[in-house]
Amino acid sequence: MFNQNYHSILYINLEKRKFHIEQREDLYRDYLGGAGLATKLLEEHVKPQADALDPAQPIIFAIGPLTFIYPMMTKTVAMFKSPLTEELGETHAGLRMAMTMRMAGYDAILIEGKSAVPVFLSISSRDVKFQEAQPFWGMDTDTTGLFLRQAISGSGKRCILRIGPAGERQVSFACATVDDFRHFGRLGLGSVMGSKLLKAIVISADKDYDIPNTPEYRKIYEEIYKKITETPLLKKYHDLGTPENIIPLNTLGGLPSLNLQSARYADAEKISGEAFANEVLTRKLSCSGCPVGCIHIASLKHQFSEEHEYETVSLGYDYEILYALGSLIGVSDKQHILILLYFVEKYGLDAMMAGNILSWAAEGYQKGILKETDLLAKPAFGNTQEFLTILHNIILQPNDFYKSLAANPDKCAATYGGKDFLLTLKGNGVAGYHTGYGSVFGQTIGSRHSHLDNAGYSIDQGKEVPPPQGIVDKLVKEEEERCMFTSLVVCLFARKLYDMDLVVRALAALGMPRTAEELTAIGANIYKKKMELKRAFGYDFKNLAIPERFFQTESYRGMLTHEAMEELNRLYLEKISATVGV
Numbered sequence: 313m314f315n316q317n318y319h320s321i322l323y324i325n326l327e328k329r330k331f332h333i334e335q336r337e338d339l340y341r342d343y344l345g346g347a348g349l350a351t352k353l354l355e356e357h358v359k360p361q362a363d364a365l366d367p368a369q370p371i372i373f374a375i376g377p378l379t380f381i382y383p384m385m386t387k388t389v390a391m392f393k394s395p396l397t398e399e400l401g402e403t404h405a406g407l408r409m410a411m412t413m414r415m416a417g418y419d420a421i422l423i424e425g426k427s428a429v430p431v432f433l434s435i436s437s438r439d440v441k442f443q444e445a446q447p448f449w450g451m452d453t454d455t456t457g458l459f460l461r462q463a464i465s466g467s468g469k470r471c472i473l474r475i476g477p478a479g480e481r482q483v484s485f486a487c488a489t490v491d492d493f494r495h496f497g498r499l500g501l502g503s504v505m506g507s508k509l510l511k512a513i514v515i516s517a518d519k520d521y522d523i524p525n526t527p528e529y530r531k532i533y534e535e536i537y538k539k540i541t542e543t544p545l546l547k548k549y550h551d552l553g554t555p556e557n558i559i560p561l562n563t564l565g566g567l568p569s570l571n572l573q574s575a576r577y578a579d580a581e582k583i584s585g586e587a588f589a590n591e592v593l594t595r596k597l598s599c600s601g602c603p604v605g606c607i608h609i610a611s612l613k614h615q616f617s618e619e620h621e622y623e624t625v626s627l628g629y630d631y632e633i634l635y636a637l638g639s640l641i642g643v644s645d646k647q648h649i650l651i652l653l654y655f656v657e658k659y660g661l662d663a664m665m666a667g668n669i670l671s672w673a674a675e676g677y678q679k680g681i682l683k684e685t686d687l688l689a690k691p692a693f694g695n696t697q698e699f700l701t702i703l704h705n706i707i708l709q710p711n712d713f714y715k716s717l718a719a720n721p722d723k724c725a726a727t728y729g730g731k732d733f734l735l736t737l738k739g740n741g742v743a744g745y746h747t748g749y750g751s752v753f754g755q756t757i758g759s760r761h762s763h764l765d766n767a768g769y770s771i772d773q774g775k776e777v778p779p780p781q782g783i784v785d786k787l788v789k790e791e792e793e794r795c796m797f798t799s800l801v802v803c804l805f806a807r808k809l810y811d812m813d814l815v816v817r818a819l820a821a822l823g824m825p826r827t828a829e830e831l832t833a834i835g836a837n838i839y840k841k842k843m844e845l846k847r848a849f850g851y852d853f854k855n856l857a858i859p860e861r862f863f864q865t866e867s868y869r870g871m872l873t874h875e876a877m878e879e880l881n882r883l884y885l886e887k888i889s890a891t892v893g894v
């Protein structure tokens with residue numbers, strides 16, 4: 313009988329090589345699943361004052377009560393203490409991981425401790441195997457995936473999550489790669505896995521999953537499926553994908569280029585979604601359980617030896633890639649963007665943070681602030697070869713400069729120069745929207761400093777921008793709502809399609825009735841819990857610490873001022889202090 317009124321949590325201890333499963337009704341009742349479930353488990357297990365890479369720190373993966381039951385309920389949430397920001401680390405990924413967790417029977421997986429030797433976990437519904445990963449240690453993400461597929465016996469549905477050399481060497485912005493084209497990209501999950509000597513996790517979907525077969529469920533499923541496949545809202549994601557945004561954002565004057573010395577890029581046409589589709593797009597993919605297919609795959613003919621040796625590589629691209637490895641660093645040749653992406657992928661780095669660092673290095677070197685003796689390169693906007701040298705050195709860390717850069721880019725810029733133009737907000741590399749206060753302030757105060765926390769960029773792009781109190785109210789309300797949606801866990805591209813009425817009916821059809829008021833309250837409570845966790849980590853709510861560059865370059869909504877930003881923060885602190893107590 314279908315029952316989602318409790319959560320099955322798989323606890324794994326790497327040091328003791330032990331695991332056990334617990335069923336928790338309270339977690340489903342109070343936190344739904346996904347981001348809410350992970351927040352509560354993090355609160356229960358994290359050591360707020362200990363280092364992010366302390367062996368005792370947990371990594372939590374969580375799915376939602378509707379995962380793989382309704383379309384586009386496809387994402388897995390990862391939570392941990394971030395080595396990049398030393399506070400709340402949260403990142404989401406799609407493809408097969410959520411489906412395999414559902415079909416292996418786990419709503420959450422919590423991993424603690426540090427293995428004595430490199431290990432990979434092989435998880436099924438019946439067992440957790442701690443397997444030797446020494447042969448894979450040092451391998452890039454592609455090769456690791458290849459070898460793991462051969463090492464795991466049997467066939468069937470499974471997911472392979474792994475880290476590359478960046479995670480092994482604990483680069484603070486190392487990602488973890490899911491299957492082939494998706495990532496837990498942000499805030500250094502790869503580094504936390506590396507610190508535990510955890511090279512990879514393989515999850516096998518080896519159990520039948522009891523999909524509810526009631527007329528109500530089938531009716532709502534069909535309603536959602538029809539909406540998804542017929543609505544114009546989602547057409548753009550399948551057609552050109554998010555790269556469609558390049559031209560409109562450039563036209564508005566909101567596309568960061570040349571380290572945000574401008575919000576327009578002269579070569580925007582060359583890196584547009586249209587140009588990529590016409591010249592390098594070869595296929596599209598979907599996360600398991602989604603009919604949209606928004607994952608755009610390009611082919612790169614890559615020469616790996618001087619003796620005319622080539623391989624054809626498939627790489628997934630989206631708007632943030634074309635911004636971070638294109639306009640931001642002045643690279644407009646598609647093949648060059650793909651070559652940079654190829655190495656970012658192989659090493660297992662957060663592509664957005666990598667782009668932010670490369671653009672900072674180019675400007676810093678051009679201005680004589682950063683030295684060749686530290687950079688071991690002569691970076692310039694558009695110079696792909698020099699950028700590749702820097703990426704390589706971030707992994708090798710051959711001198712004090714690179715050790716510092718890999719450990720903490722903000723501290724590195726404070727030591728070596730250029731802090732005013734390193735494009736981080738509260739330590740996290742900025743997304744590609746210089747649209748106004750909604751975007752910059754929204755990312756600064758977002759619980760994980762992601763543009764997806766509260767979508768402030770869309771406030772800037774509305775017909776009229778509200779007054780400061782209106783901006784603050786919208787940002788907080790949106791983040792509370794998103795906490796509910798990411799607890800379900802829906803792909804945020806379906807955010808407008810899954811309105812509250814539909815969510816209430818979808819849950820009721822599965823025998824999990826919740827009112828709109830209950831769901832709203834759960835979202836607000838999860839947001840509050842996240843803020844409390846941040847405070848426990850020592851997060852400074854009062855100091856915005858926004859780099860000067862954001863005030864020097866005109867945004868779509870005009871120049872930003874310190875006074876207006878401070879006023880927004882005053883209103884924000886007033887708003888959240890009553891509930892969060894900052």
Ligand code: SF4
Pocket residue numbers: 384386406407549597598599602603604605606607803804805
């Ligand atoms: S729209 Fe794209 S990211 Fe979202 S679930 Fe579908 S394929 Fe995955």
